[in-house]
Amino acid sequence: MNKSSLRRLCNLHEHLIKQHRVIRYKSKTSNDINSFVLYDKYICERRSQSKCSVLVQVSSENSCSDLYSYCSKFGAIKNIFHYQLAGSNHFVLTEFEDQSSVNSLLDQSTHIKDSNVIAVRSPFLWFRSNTSKKISKLSIAGKFNFPFKANQTMIEPNIKDIGLEKLDSLSNQMLLLLECTQLNDIGTRLRFLTAMQIENALKGIFPLSKVLPFGSSVNSFGKIGSDIDLVLMDSQTTENETSRLIFHGKCVSNSRTQIQRNIEILGDLLQLFLPGCSRVKRISQARVPIVKYSQDFVGVECDLAVSNETAVNMSELLYIFGNYDYRVRPLVFTVKMWAKEINLTNDTPGRWITNFSLTLLVLFYLQQEKIIPDIQTLVKQARNNDVRITNEGINCTFLRDVSKLNRVVENNKTLDQLLLGFFEYFASFDFNTNAISLNFGKKINKPEYSALYIVNPLEVHFNVSKNISSEEVERFRIELRNAAWTIDSSLMNTNSFNLLDLFKGFDVSKKSQIIFDIQHQIKNPNRLVTVKDLFDDDSQTHEDTRLNKQLK
Numbered sequence: 175m176n177k178s179s180l181r182r183l184c185n186l187h188e189h190l191i192k193q194h195r196v197i198r199y200k201s202k203t204s205n206d207i208n209s210f211v212l213y214d215k216y217i218c219e220r221r222s223q224s225k226c227s228v229l230v231q232v233s234s235e236n237s238c239s240d241l242y243s244y245c246s247k248f249g250a251i252k253n254i255f256h257y258q259l260a261g262s263n264h265f266v267l268t269e270f271e272d273q274s275s276v277n278s279l280l281d282q283s284t285h286i287k288d289s290n291v292i293a294v295r296s297p298f299l300w301f302r303s304n305t306s307k308k309i310s311k312l313s314i315a316g317k318f319n320f321p322f323k324a325n326q327t328m329i330e331p332n333i334k335d336i337g338l339e340k341l342d343s344l345s346n347q348m349l350l351l352l353e354c355t356q357l358n359d360i361g362t363r364l365r366f367l368t369a370m371q372i373e374n375a376l377k378g379i380f381p382l383s384k385v386l387p388f389g390s391s392v393n394s395f396g397k398i399g400s401d402i403d404l405v406l407m408d409s410q411t412t413e414n415e416t417s418r419l420i421f422h423g424k425c426v427s428n429s430r431t432q433i434q435r436n437i438e439i440l441g442d443l444l445q446l447f448l449p450g451c452s453r454v455k456r457i458s459q460a461r462v463p464i465v466k467y468s469q470d471f472v473g474v475e476c477d478l479a480v481s482n483e484t485a486v487n488m489s490e491l492l493y494i495f496g497n498y499d500y501r502v503r504p505l506v507f508t509v510k511m512w513a514k515e516i517n518l519t520n521d522t523p524g525r526w527i528t529n530f531s532l533t534l535l536v537l538f539y540l541q542q543e544k545i546i547p548d549i550q551t552l553v554k555q556a557r558n559n560d561v562r563i564t565n566e567g568i569n570c571t572f573l574r575d576v577s578k579l580n581r582v583v584e585n586n587k588t589l590d591q592l593l594l595g596f597f598e599y600f601a602s603f604d605f606n607t608n609a610i611s612l613n614f615g616k617k618i619n620k621p622e623y624s625a626l627y628i629v630n631p632l633e634v635h636f637n638v639s640k641n642i643s644s645e646e647v648e649r650f651r652i653e654l655r656n657a658a659w660t661i662d663s664s665l666m667n668t669n670s671f672n673l674l675d676l677f678k679g680f681d682v683s684k685k686s687q688i689i690f691d692i693q694h695q696i697k698n699p700n701r702l703v704t705v706k707d708l709f710d711d712d713s714q715t716h717e718d719t720r721l722n723k724q725l726k
């Protein structure tokens with residue numbers, strides 16, 4: 175690491191410590207939810223931002239100043255960002271003060287003369303180099319004369335390179351991990367622009383449709399490289415009863431077959447006409463049919479669904495919890511990173527635990543700690559403007575403005591205590607008989623057999639983690655114990671802990687033994703595999719340290 179990056183890291187460290195102190199201080203004395211931005215307001219602001227933005231591909235960073243002066247002809251520029259994708263393509267995201275500037279820019283833009291390319295109007299453009307004007311080194315040097323923002327990356331950093339080992343306190347390492355890996359401003363802007371591309375393409379024929387990002391792109395738990403979940407849905411509009419002219423419409427059923435056909439058509443539209451959309455796959459047989467595709471200009475994978483209003487409300491619920499207390503997000507990020515690094519989660523769907531399930535488990539644990547409320551409390555406190563019944567008839571009514579909620583119990587545990595607490599809580603959780611209900615904030619009896627049962631908070635008859643096999647649950651439990659043991663013994667021996675040690679997971683040489691033990695346990699459910707069984711020598715040391723702790 176060179177000197178300047180080390181200095182930047184130290185500044186960030188100090189900043190985080192200050193921030194940490196300030197937030198802790200605030201959380202003790204007042205409600206840190208006071209600065210809470212309502213989800214609808216947040217989404218509305220991001221959508222307006224995307225309507226005022228265009229994304230332009232340029233040949234290199236040196237074209238930025240040229241592009242800036244060219245775009246300025248169409249109106250005042252509010253923000254301009256440059257980023258480069260792994261494939262070395264350069265892009266500039268330009269936000270204007272006013273949407274009319276984007277309209278006139280698009281009106282003035284042209285299509286290339288090529289009978290093989292279909293002319294499409296979209297916010298994705300490329301900037302032709304100006305051959306008549308040679309750009310001299312001098313004008314290149316002047317490129318920072320505009321409000322150019324280049325410090326935000328679109329590429330997820332390697333956690334080994336962010337300097338976790340430089341920070342002593344585990345809590346600060348967790349905050350640094352969040353700071354370096356969370357979805358940043360440019361990533362969020364590009365996600366909303368990706369949604370807007372599809373919304374614009376459909377506007378002529380479906381004027382009331384909008385395309386919204388949901389899931390981790392907006393629920394406050396998104397990472398820089400997370401996929402985008404999108405949903406095409408109707409805007410809530412009120413009928414103008416004074417108008418005597420009414421559009422004719424077609425009657426369609428909202429049946430599954432209709433949704434599947436819509437998915438097929440959307441897939442065709444993306445594949446045949448929309449720039450940047452590639453590797454389109456129609457997954458119409460899934461419980462929620464989707465189109466999967468890549469948006470090459472943004473460098474992300476997208477899942478587009480039609481009419482999944484409940485998932486949008488779920489994103490809002492998670493957003494509320496993510497912003498409820500400063501400890502929620504660093505804890506969720508650390509647990510998700512841990513699960514990713516030790517291969518408990520996997521990018522492809524399957525019989526393993528998902529990030530969504532993990533997030534709900536962390537939230538459930540924080541409910542046990544009384545750091546966040548149970549959902550029932552939010553439902554009871556709902557006001558008239560919180561009532562939401564989806565088209566599918568799902569009741570998604572709960573208090574949205576949680577700054578209005580009275581906080582009774584104060585829990586001042588630090589992030590490191592909570593991380594250890596999370597691992598210990600679930601390491602001894604009886605997944606065989608208990609289901610997890612965030613609605614009651616309590617464990618309940620399992621309504622049916624599933625290896626892991628997390629009651630879907632909005633569709634309470636569904637299990638969010640139905641996909642997970644019993645082998646994976648057992649592997650999860652062993653890893654929880656291993657993690658608790660790793661942190662606990664290190665804190666006791668050296669009074670410090672390096673988060674990277676947690677992400678190393680099992681020693682590969684011991685893997686076959688572990689699989690054997692898991693299989694053995696499944697056959698003999700009464701005999702519990704413990705860390706002691708798996709690491710005979712090490713766990714002896716662990717037991718000794720525990721004993722020492724008790725003696726002290």
Ligand code: CTP
Pocket residue numbers: 388389390391393396397400401403484485486488489528529530637638639
């Ligand atoms: N969802 C749901 N019920 C499920 C799975 C998903 O309601 N059984 C909703 C949640 O709102 C979730 C969203 O769909 O956040 C997107 O699902 P997914 O992409 O699997 O999870 P993310 O939260 O987006 O996490 P990741 O970053 O791993 O994509």
Ligand code: MG
Pocket residue numbers: 389390391400401402403
């Ligand atoms: Mg997602």
